[in-house]
Amino acid sequence: MLDSLGLGSDIGRTLTVMAIGAGAMTVSHANDSFFWVVSRFSRMSVGLAYRAQTMATLVQGVTAMLLVYGLSLVLL
DSSP: OTGGGTOOSHHHHHHHHHHHHHHHTSSOOTTSHHHHHHHHHTTOOHHHHHHHHHHHHHHHHHHHHHHHHHHHHHHO
16 A cells, blocks of 8 residues: 555655654543553643643644654655
8 A cells, every 4th residue: 555655665664654653642641541651650630631741742743743744755
């Protein structure tokens, strides 16, 4: 399937994996074990963790997606 999308090269496959990872880490919420690990180890209340963790992972994920997109423009 990657070949039909023009991503059959080594770089294309690498960028695909990076894009999957960027999408997977975007907006960690209460149904994600990472949310509970961070909120408990940092001793945040659930309400604060909802606000802080959700926004932090949103920024992290969007930044990673933009980086992957930028790399695709340069490398493909």
